[in-house]
Amino acid sequence: VYFYSGHGNFSKEMLRGKRVLVTGASSGIGEQMAYHLARMGAHVLLTAWTDTKLEQVMEKCLDLGAASARYMSGSMENTAFAEEVVKEAENTWGGLDMLILNHIGQTFYDFFNGDVAHVRKLMEINFLSYVAMTAAALPMLEESKGSIVVVSSVSGKVASPFVAPYSASKFALEGFFSSLRHEFIIKNINVSITLCILGYINTESAVRAVSHAVKLKPAPKEECALEIIRSGVLRQRELHYPASTVTTTLLLRNLAPRLLDSLIRSSIQLENIKRPPPPQGSGH
Numbered sequence: 071v072y073f074y075s076g077h078g079n080f081s082k083e084m085l086r087g088k089r090v091l092v093t094g095a096s097s098g099i100g101e102q103m104a105y106h107l108a109r110m111g112a113h114v115l116l117t118a119w120t121d122t123k124l125e126q127v128m129e130k131c132l133d134l135g136a137a138s139a140r141y142m143s144g145s146m147e148n149t150a151f152a153e154e155v156v157k158e159a160e161n162t163w164g165g166l167d168m169l170i171l172n173h174i175g176q177t178f179y180d181f182f183n184g185d186v187a188h189v190r191k192l193m194e195i196n197f198l199s200y201v202a203m204t205a206a207a208l209p210m211l212e213e214s215k216g217s218i219v220v221v222s223s224v225s226g227k228v229a230s231p232f233v234a235p236y237s238a239s240k241f242a243l244e245g246f247f248s249s250l251r252h253e254f255i256i257k258n259i260n261v262s263i264t265l266c267i268l269g270y271i272n273t274e275s276a277v278r279a280v281s282h283a284v285k286l287k288p289a290p291k292e293e294c295a296l297e298i299i300r301s302g303v304l305r306q307r308e309l310h311y312p313a314s315t316v317t318t319t320l321l322l323r324n325l326a327p328r329l330l331d332s333l334i335r336s337s338i339q340l341e342n343i344k345r346p347p348p349p350q351g352s353g354h
């Protein structure tokens with residue numbers, strides 16, 4: 071059973087005929103969300119970078135029972151493309167019920183190397199495109215009293231080493247969407263915002279990037295994807311998945327931050343992180 075900030079009865083029937091836009095849908099958690107939504111009979115619009123992968127996911131969605139399935143490939147580094155995807159939903163469906171913001175740009179699990187351009191690029195892909203899609207989709211979501219689902223991470227709540235650019239983009243999501251949620255309540259805008267705080271998940275790209283260093287056992291992407299959809303449909307404020315590690319981490323963050331920091335560092339095989347050369351002329 072996974073922790074929710076609220077409670078409610080979820081039925082897969084709730085998604086039947088619903089119009090759902092999923093980003094980062096060509097692999098990993100996004101791909102699994104697409105398949106769950108298809109099994110539930112939703113209309114899906116899938117987006118990611120690589121169209122060959124997207125086409126395969128779309129075909130499988132149709133086989134699994136999607137009410138309809140379409141895709142658009144392109145880079146979310148360009149907010150114009152982000153807005154085009156939302157326009158496609160409007161042109162295709164005349165509206166939108168759920169916006170699932172999930173994609174991330176390629177990054178590294180390593181010491182920050184001073185590459186400011188990489189930080190800027192990741193802020194564009196992982197944060198600004200989420201803002202652009204939300205702004206473009208809001209009129210449709212207000213009309214449908216729909217939901218915004220923001221896929222984030224423990225990295226967006228608690229600092230860890232070796233993920234500085236990625237973590238910055240996830241913290242930005244927390245600040246922006248939590249503030250926006252206040253404004254929706256003040257303005258009586260009936261659009262829910264669900265922040266999904268995820269721990270380590272067994273997607274190919276995550277395992278490829280960190281399995282040499284992160285001692286933790288990753289949680290299953292299929293179950294993670296279903297919990298994200300469930301929390302969005304139930305209009306939960308936050309999803310913590312897996313609840314055991316995420317909720318404990320957040321409790322420790324407030325109660326014993328130094329202990330948490332040392333536990334985080336001890337959960338990493340530091341000897342497997344290649345160390346950068348010392349700065350020129352350094353005394354040590």
Ligand SMILES: NC(=O)C1=CN([C@@H]2O[C@H](COP(=O)(O)OP(=O)(O)OC[C@H]3O[C@@H](n4cnc5c(N)ncnc54)[C@H](OP(=O)(O)O)[C@@H]3O)[C@@H](O)[C@H]2O)C=CC1
Nearest residue numbers: 094096098099118119120145146174223268271273275276
């Ligand atoms: N896996 C994990 O351990 C965790 C994941 N999360 C979050 O879950 C979400 C999904 O992660 P995960 O499934 O592992 O990621 P994957 O690497 O499996 O998928 C990333 C997706 O983003 C797309 N993408 C990459 N670059 C771009 C770009 N420039 N423009 C548009 N789309 C792009 C990829 O498309 P393509 O393949 O075509 O390039 C792919 O569909 C992310 O928000 C991540 O932060 C949070 C905590 C833990």
Ligand SMILES: C[C@H](CCC(=O)NCCS(=O)(=O)O)[C@H]1CC[C@H]2[C@@H]3C(=O)C[C@@H]4C[C@H](O)CC[C@]4(C)[C@H]3CC[C@]12C
Nearest residue numbers: 174175176177178179223224225230269270275276279
């Ligand atoms: C380094 C991972 C990102 C890999 C990548 O570049 N994917 C891009 C998509 S592409 O290949 O298609 O271009 C990180 C993705 C998820 C991170 C993990 C996470 O968010 C949960 C933990 C958070 C904690 O603060 C640090 C450890 C994490 C396991 C963290 C590690 C880095 C990721 C796997």
